[in-house]
């Protein structure tokens with residue numbers, strides 16, 4: 061099959077696809093604006109993307125298109141409904157990068173509690189401030205609230221158990237779990253938790269859900285971690301809560317996130333007081349990228365061998 065890969069993809073798995081007889085067009089420089097033209101030229105049957113957005117124009121660019129593979133978990137970067145109307149399947153690679161994101165979430169929790177980034181910046185600047193940095197609360201016995209107990213939320217819960225955290229969780233589709241005590245109301249969770257981490261999909265229904273009302277419900281001085289999607293959080297409300305209520309936040313994702321190859325990102329949320337940020341690196345470990353690529357190749361083979369779609373999200 062002819063496959064256009066419009067993002068970075070591990071070399072080993074590109075070779076595997078070629079060995080299986082597929083024609084590969086690898087163009088990691090493509091973006092939302094240039095993908096439609098490239099697809100018009102290439103007439104690929106399959107498009108594989110990581111962060112490159114696939115809009116209606118890319119889907120309409122060639123009648124040959126059968127499948128778009130999102131090499132990752134979230135698929136809010138792909139116009140899945142338009143794809144459905146055009147008979148194009150969209151498949152994702154669920155669960156493959158959950159451990160990587162959970163590891164980052166744990167790192168961010170520890171960073172917030174011990175203010176590790178500030179510690180390091182001060183030390184590098186030649187400052188010794190043991191008195192200030194000895195003020196950490198500690199994690200053991202505190203309450204972690206996990207919102208969204210899916211693939212990533214569950215991996216976070218397993219790791220948090222090892223730290224002796226008490227785990228509560230809210231997920232409208234999970235009534236019971238051996239990993240956490242479920243609560244039935246998200247604001248109830250916000251009131252009880254010392255640390256909140258969100259692992260939910262970004263949909264029309266969840267956009268800006270984490271707003272003034274939510275931060276108002278949180279305990280003063282509690283921690284808030286978002287490694288899911290920027291659009292879930294009303295960033296000005298978070299900035300205010302961090303400045304006025306002593307909430308401390310760590311974000312891996314942002315509402316106005318720059319493109320993967322951008323060199324600059326200046327935004328009020330990245331420089332705000334009490335907010336740490338990373339560069340949307342949740343899934344970016346070699347282990348995770350390898351696991352994602354393996355599943356992407358399985359999806360290709362399932363279509364090539366059986367004509368069926370594995371992990372289709374727009375049935």
Ligand SMILES: NC(=O)c1ccc[n+]([C@@H]2O[C@H](COP(=O)([O-])OP(=O)(O)OC[C@H]3O[C@@H](n4cnc5c(N)ncnc54)[C@H](O)[C@@H]3O)[C@@H](O)[C@H]2O)c1
Nearest residue numbers: 133134208209210211212231233259260261287288342343
């Ligand atoms: N930072 C990164 O690099 C990175 C990498 C991978 C995934 N993600 C993001 O992480 C998020 C979670 O991914 P996942 O693989 O765990 O997804 P998942 O589908 O396995 O789990 C999501 C869970 O959220 C629950 N949910 C749905 N709506 C909810 C709501 N309104 N409130 C609470 N829970 C709700 C679902 O029932 C499900 O259990 C997604 O937004 C994904 O895009 C980020």
